[in-house]
Amino acid sequence: MTSSIESAILAEKIGMMAFSKEFKESSAKMGYATLRQIVSEDPAILQKKDGFNYIWLGELLEFLTENNLLHLLQSTQGNNGI
Known part of the structure; x- marks a missing residue:
């Protein structure tokens, strides 16, 4: 279960966060607008x-x-495969 702070971080738009330009562009190219979408994805x-x-x-x-x-x-399952 995530805390309210974790939930807020996960829901924030990646484009508004302190990531590099390259990270933001790659995330958008992959179709991710939030970290929640990334961590929910199958590796x-x-x-x-x-x-x-x-x-x-x-x-x-x-x-x-x-x-x-x-x-x-x-x-x-304990092994995300990345």
């Missing part, structure tokens, strides 16, 4: 999207770690 689908790369993933992981949200990438 196998995420990796195949046009615009996905490991620099983008690294920035996402850094942001999630800094905000104590990295656990949201953990799949329910």
Whole structure:
């Protein structure tokens, strides 16, 4: 269960957040407007999207770690495949 702070972060538009221009552009290209959409995506689908790369993933992981949200990438089966 996410806290109200987590929910607010996940619902905020990526374009309004402190991400790099490249991260914002890649997220938009992949069809993601919020972090909630990203962390809800199946990792196998995420990796195949046009615009996905490991620099983008690294920035996402850094942001999630800094905000104590990295656990949201953990799949329910314990291995997200990324």
